[in-house]
Amino acid sequence: MFTSPWAVALSAIFIWWFSTGILLWRVRHADNRGPDAHMASVVLGLPLLFGGIFGFSNTLADISVSGVYLAFLSALAIWAWIELAFLSGVITGPNAGPCPRFSSEGERFLRAIGAIAWHESLLIVVLSGMALHAHGAANPFGLWTFxxxxxxxxxxKLNLFFGVPYINTEFLPSAISHIATYFRKSRMNGLFPLSVTFLTFATGCWVERALASADVGRAVGFWLLAALTALALLEHWFMVLRLQDQKLWRWMMPAPRDAAEPRPALSDEGRNGL
Incomplete structure (x- = not known):
């Protein structure tokens, strides 16, 4: 049932929508209760991280359909915990302040890196560890998902730094609200066409690999990667097309505690970031 391309794609889309919604809901709920609730979310979410690590490790030799799905879910679980830690303001970077309005391009870039340095370092360390652990494994789909x-x-993040027309900060929690001051609104940047071209090409490559795979498990894995990459491509297009993607999750969000409190302003000139 969950081996046809349409079933796999719909499964990936549902998992993406549901997991994103749960993550945003938990962060908003903690935001309404205060800083201690954010730390509690990260600590209580540790089973998600450990479960993801366990699932990733124990599916490396399992190329069955269930093994591939579990590897995919395990990688998402590891990713989700790291994102929870970032959105909660627990693992971010040494720079916890907004970007000065008239900073030079180089200074803004360094400050933007400083705002997310620990988070990015953690992602690189985890990705490197997964790559070493999965070297030569029969089921690399957890690694490729991550x-x-x-x-x-x-x-x-680079496109947000260089500037895009539409930026959604509706779900940005107060713990990292200063991140919005590093975003830039502009008509377009030179990186965006390269980004969407690369993601389109990658999606096509995954589809080609899925169609060429004689093994059902590997075919399912490539279809999952194709759907995930296509969703990433769609999220990039949300930056330049006036689409209300936040409506996908707004209905499930609790009302913010300080709904009248304004978000940091975004400047077309100097406020941009990663």
Missing amino acids: LVLFIARISA
């Missing part, structure tokens, strides 16, 4: 998420995130 790699797709990592590349798509780096691309998205």
